[in-house]
Amino acid sequence: MKSEKTEKMIRRAEAFAVIACLLAGSLLLADKICSGGPVFVFGREEPLVLLDPGHGGIDGGAESPSGVCEKDINLSVCLKLKEKLEDYDIIVEMTRETDRGLYTGVINDGTDEMKIEGKRSIRSLKTEDLNARRDMADDLKPDLFLSVHLNSFKQDRSVFGAQTFYTSGNSEETGEKSRRLAGLIQDEFLSMIDDGNTRTPMNKNDVLIMKNAKVPTVIAECGFLSNRREAAVLVQEEYQDLLAEAMKKGILAYLGIEEKAAAKEESESPSVVLSDT
Numbered sequence: 001m002k003s004e005k006t007e008k009m010i011r012r013a014e015a016f017a018v019i020a021c022l023l024a025g026s027l028l029l030a031d032k033i034c035s036g037g038p039v040f041v042f043g044r045e046e047p048l049v050l051l052d053p054g055h056g057g058i059d060g061g062a063e064s065p066s067g068v069c070e071k072d073i074n075l076s077v078c079l080k081l082k083e084k085l086e087d088y089d090i091i092v093e094m095t096r097e098t099d100r101g102l103y104t105g106v107i108n109d110g111t112d113e114m115k116i117e118g119k120r121s122i123r124s125l126k127t128e129d130l131n132a133r134r135d136m137a138d139d140l141k142p143d144l145f146l147s148v149h150l151n152s153f154k155q156d157r158s159v160f161g162a163q164t165f166y167t168s169g170n171s172e173e174t175g176e177k178s179r180r181l182a183g184l185i186q187d188e189f190l191s192m193i194d195d196g197n198t199r200t201p202m203n204k205n206d207v208l209i210m211k212n213a214k215v216p217t218v219i220a221e222c223g224f225l226s227n228r229r230e231a232a233v234l235v236q237e238e239y240q241d242l243l244a245e246a247m248k249k250g251i252l253a254y255l256g257i258e259e260k261a262a263a264k265e266e267s268e269s270p271s272v273v274l275s276d277t
Ligand SMILES: [Zn+2]
Pocket: 054, 055, 061, 062, 070, 149, 150
């Protein structure tokens, strides 16, 4: 049995420890704020990024003239980006990591034997899928939510170029953060991919994941599958890696994380030049 005096001393020591921890924590936070360093969501040490490879499963997304599906390229680019971000101790969650949709009632999803159960329409499955992606962002509360897609404009196949879109968000702060992230990623697209692209980030609120978004949300349309020249490079691993690299740089800049020296050197090699030949 401990004496009353010893118990009192233990309690006092415990109280001191708690106060010391709180003090150290607030000093650390104050230091980060004062130094202009990133301050991440309270209770989380590392930043959290939610990546969303658009479409999947029954929904192939846009298609190139030769039949390449958007969903596969979106996933490949996101998996590369995930790896690059994890190099910086960023926690990366993904809405999907395989060829599937975020809906229920599809047997053997993403395979040649896919079968829709019951009488559900593709439209209702797509709505369930988009709602689930949006719910993930709302629940996880990541520092940023990046949805990766490819564009298509069959009316004019000369149209090309990667472009970012940002939400106005549910508050001025979320809108402003989204706009800043879209700008940083767009800057990297333009400087790393020498294809004559002059696109600028655009505000977009008419899709489910963007409407009144609670967290900074950006859609990156990484190019046009309807354009012959762009479709030809979009299927290449090397080009997909370049897209992921551009988005990584934009995200690092947004989070205030300095790029590692080795990675910097590597990325200073000549950017890819697209040609029609
Ligand atoms: Zn898409």
